[in-house]
Amino acid sequence: MKEKTDRILLSHGSGGSLMHDLIRELFVRHFDNPILGKESDSALLQAGSSNIAFTTDSFVVDPIFFPGGDIGKLAVCGTINDLVAAGARPHCLSAGFILEEGFPMQALERIVESMAEVAKLAEVFIATGDTKVVEKGKCDKIFINTSGIGFFSQRDVPLLSKETIGPGDQLIITGFLGDHGMAVMAARNQLEHAISFQSDCAPLNILLEEILNVDSGIKFMRDPTRGGLATTLCEIASGSTFGIKIFEDQIPVRPSVKGLCDIFGFDPLYVANEGKMLIVAKKGREQNILEILKKNPLGKNAAIIGEVTRENKGWVTLVTSIGGTRIVNMLSGEQLPRIC
Amino acid sequence: MNWLEGYRSRELCEALMSEIRQLAAQPLRFMEVCGGHTMAIRKFGIPSLLPETISLLSGPGCPVCVTGRAFIDQAIYLSGLEETVVCTFGDLIRVRGTDASLEKARAEGKQIRIVFSSLDAVELAKKNPEKKIVFLGVGFETTAPGTAAAILKANREGVKNFSVLSAHKLMPPAMEGIISEGIPIDGYICPGHVSTITGTKMYHPIVENFGIGCVVSGFEPLDLLQSILMLVKQVVKRKPKVEIQYSRAVKPEGNPEAQKIMREVFEPADEWWRGLGVLSYSGLKPNRKYREFDTREVFELPDFREIEPNGCLCGEILKGLKTPHQCVLFGKACTPSNPVGACMVSSEGACQTWYTYEGKN
Amino acid sequence: MCLSIPAEVLAMQGDEAEVSVNGNRLKISLMVLKNVKPGDFVLIHSGFAIEIINRDEAEKTLEIARLMKADKI
Numbered sequence A: 001m002k003e004k005t006d007r008i009l010l011s012h013g014s015g016g017s018l019m020h021d022l023i024r025e026l027f028v029r030h031f032d033n034p035i036l037g038k039e040s041d042s043a044l045l046q047a048g049s050s051n052i053a054f055t056t057d058s059f060v061v062d063p064i065f066f067p068g069g070d071i072g073k074l075a076v077c078g079t080i081n082d083l084v085a086a087g088a089r090p091h092c093l094s095a096g097f098i099l100e101e102g103f104p105m106q107a108l109e110r111i112v113e114s115m116a117e118v119a120k121l122a123e124v125f126i127a128t129g130d131t132k133v134v135e136k137g138k139c140d141k142i143f144i145n146t147s148g149i150g151f152f153s154q155r156d157v158p159l160l161s162k163e164t165i166g167p168g169d170q171l172i173i174t175g176f177l178g179d180h181g182m183a184v185m186a187a188r189n190q191l192e193h194a195i196s197f198q199s200d201c202a203p204l205n206i207l208l209e210e211i212l213n214v215d216s217g218i219k220f221m222r223d224p225t226r227g228g229l230a231t232t233l234c235e236i237a238s239g240s241t242f243g244i245k246i247f248e249d250q251i252p253v254r255p256s257v258k259g260l261c262d263i264f265g266f267d268p269l270y271v272a273n274e275g276k277m278l279i280v281a282k283k284g285r286e287q288n289i290l291e292i293l294k295k296n297p298l299g300k301n302a303a304i305i306g307e308v309t310r311e312n313k314g315w316v317t318l319v320t321s322i323g324g325t326r327i328v329n330m331l332s333g334e335q336l337p338r339i340c
Numbered sequence B: 001m002n003w004l005e006g007y008r009s010r011e012l013c014e015a016l017m018s019e020i021r022q023l024a025a026q027p028l029r030f031m032e033v034c035g036g037h038t039m040a041i042r043k044f045g046i047p048s049l050l051p052e053t054i055s056l057l058s059g060p061g062c063p064v065c066v067t068g069r070a071f072i073d074q075a076i077y078l079s080g081l082e083e084t085v086v087c088t089f090g091d092l093i094r095v096r097g098t099d100a101s102l103e104k105a106r107a108e109g110k111q112i113r114i115v116f117s118s119l120d121a122v123e124l125a126k127k128n129p130e131k132k133i134v135f136l137g138v139g140f141e142t143t144a145p146g147t148a149a150a151i152l153k154a155n156r157e158g159v160k161n162f163s164v165l166s167a168h169k170l171m172p173p174a175m176e177g178i179i180s181e182g183i184p185i186d187g188y189i190c191p192g193h194v195s196t197i198t199g200t201k202m203y204h205p206i207v208e209n210f211g212i213g214c215v216v217s218g219f220e221p222l223d224l225l226q227s228i229l230m231l232v233k234q235v236v237k238r239k240p241k242v243e244i245q246y247s248r249a250v251k252p253e254g255n256p257e258a259q260k261i262m263r264e265v266f267e268p269a270d271e272w273w274r275g276l277g278v279l280s281y282s283g284l285k286p287n288r289k290y291r292e293f294d295t296r297e298v299f300e301l302p303d304f305r306e307i308e309p310n311g312c313l314c315g316e317i318l319k320g321l322k323t324p325h326q327c328v329l330f331g332k333a334c335t336p337s338n339p340v341g342a343c344m345v346s347s348e349g350a351c352q353t354w355y356t357y358e359g360k361n
Numbered sequence C: 001m002c003l004s005i006p007a008e009v010l011a012m013q014g015d016e017a018e019v020s021v022n023g024n025r026l027k028i029s030l031m032v033l034k035n036v037k038p039g040d041f042v043l044i045h046s047g048f049a050i051e052i053i054n055r056d057e058a059e060k061t062l063e064i065a066r067l068m069k070a071d072k073i
Helices: A017-030 A071-085 A105-121 A179-188 A205-212 A228-237 A255-264 A286-295 B002-008 B010-023 B035-043 B069-079 B102-107 B118-127 B144-156 B171-181 B192-198 B201-210 B221-237 B256-265 B288-293 B314-318 B350-358 C055-072
Strands: A043-047 A050-059 A089-100 A125-134 A142-151 A170-173 A218-222 A243-247 A278-281 A303-309 A316-319 A325-328 B028-032 B054-058 B084-088 B112-114 B132-137 B162-166 B187-190 B213-216 B242-244 B266-273 B277-286 C005-013 C016-021 C024-029 C041-045 C048-052
Touching: A050 A071, A071 A089, A071 A105, A071 A142, A071 A205, A071 A218, A089 A105, A089 A205, A105 A125, A105 A142, A170 A286, A179 A255, A205 A218, A205 A286, A218 A228, A228 A243, A228 A278, A228 A316, A228 A325, A255 C005, A255 C016, A255 C024, A278 A286, A286 A303, A325 B350, B002 B010, B002 B221, B002 C055, B010 B221, B010 C055, B028 B035, B028 B221, B035 B054, B035 B192, B035 B221, B035 B350, B054 B221, B069 B084, B069 B102, B069 B132, B069 B162, B084 B118, B102 B112, B118 B132, B118 B144, B118 B162, B132 B144, B144 B162, B144 B256, B144 B288, B144 C048, B162 B277, B162 B288, B171 B201, B171 B277, B187 B192, B187 B201, B187 B221, B192 B256, B192 C041, B192 C048, B201 B213, B201 B242, B213 B221, B221 C055, B256 B266, B277 B288, B314 B350, C005 C024, C016 C041, C024 C041, C024 C048
Parallel strands: A089 A125, A243 A316, B028 B054, B028 B187, B084 B112, B084 B132, B132 B162, B187 B213, B213 B242
Antiparallel strands: A043 A050, A050 A142, A089 A142, A170 A278, A170 A303, A218 A278, A243 A303, A316 A325, B266 B277, C005 C016, C005 C041, C016 C024, C041 C048
């Protein structure tokens, strides 16, 4: 029996199973077409003889400034990373702003500057934009939507696809998990000065371009944002002909992030990242990819965290630090701070 | 805190497991009554490591799960009153009352805030003297001293717009209730942080009257395995007793200051437990001296009735008579995003823990 | 139930303390626990310190398991 609610809950936007139901049963059902039906972060389109990747994302983060970034930097990085996950080279972005009446001009300029700065760093440009202002109280300070287009320049490199994943493939994560989600959580609870880490928000094309330019053995990538690594892995495994096994010992989490997770009662596997990529690599190629990643500051804590298995089809299992085994499931909604 | 890492050492855990395997020849059933234990046991994959002779059952140890529907209904009613703000721990927000949850009520614009501490609610009351702040007091003996402290602080600082809707519960009446009604068990894995506050005196009647061993356990894998081993040894030697495995955080006498504060502010009251019904003197409410901080005294509350949902096996599951997979609602009509029964409600509930760590099939 | 985590007491003022959880600094209440000193590790639950962690006992617990492991070899 499917769960029905007559109103939108916050959980519908949390990246968990409620959001997946909403996408499948409302958006995909009505907008029905083969490209959307693939439910990938970027749509792959034919333009003449070449393939292009096209994606969009909206940003409503609260607070708008947090340790390691702000809503503007996030809006640029998020869309770049969705293109990168498709294996594309990000080319240009659009930027749409919804501003609340009374929003300080100074804050807006800070946000726009940070967008320009990170766009320059990532070698993309903002090609078009839109501005709307709504009455005070009709939105929360500032919302940003960015869309992006990316190209596949190297024709001899195969397109990334979930269909190519099979048993034996190795899973790589490009660094520590949970930094972004916990930095935002800290800022939201006036703990931004209490923490010793910051959001990992960063454009990943620079890190991954070198690997993508050659046939490196990368089969598939996804950036584990909302819902964290666990949700991304569940999405990959769900309905597939393989299982996924990860090793708790191998998963990189900063002690300070772990500590803050313990305070809120969160599991870092489900906490958002904004500067990490999960890579599915062909067996035998993982060490080479890892070495290249580790040369870049953005990938220096990269680790091989698991593998694709023949067993447990459709499921993600975790081998715990003491050698036990358990299932990793998708969360239904956002993680809530808890005391028990 | 590197000294804590030893408690997750694979080698040490393996040594304990091999000892358990050697000794546990006969089938043994142990019950953990603390949701934190339920969660840690599943999270570390401990059942996959234990010999088949040992089964672990989950008791009523999640205060959120056992909180009645009427309590949620009352909280939602209060959140709809003018100038009233309901403060709650995040745990309660998805628990369904008769019709809705606090999460749904919040989506409809009702005044509901998540807090981390009871003192946050007192602060909110101080900053908003025109508003009435209601704190939802849930939890066992571990959490109740914090609620008592908040009442003491509000009283000391003359904060008149703060009150507590208490559903605080006490562990021993439920543990005894389970023994008299539930499945026979060979030992209790006793709640670590509840015992930090209460000490271990309350477990002696269980050993003396029922002959069931009680080991107070910590929450790391090594703690849990060591506690299981201690219980196995008690059964083998036929010497049930009260033992503290979690000695770094639990003293036989407990935390006297916390006990004193609880005694100062609260008095025992009959409480409704989801799945178990009303247990006498199993709850806490502010006593006469602090009645101005008791939401039930301050507000006129309508009478909400407790009704257990049809087909739900929570009562049997809490008593250890059934496992979540034996419930027809489990994973179908009853899921973490739309829980029907108590055990699916909290991340520490028996059903949700099974759903998350073992899968819905 | 009762999520409680260890934290190191850095400083104290009245019935409040500043503690560190793996380098994250938090303010917590000492209203329900007596005799806390800076440098102590305490268990915190919903914003309150509820017990001082006994380091000697912590070591003893590990030692029991270590001896058991030594026995097995």
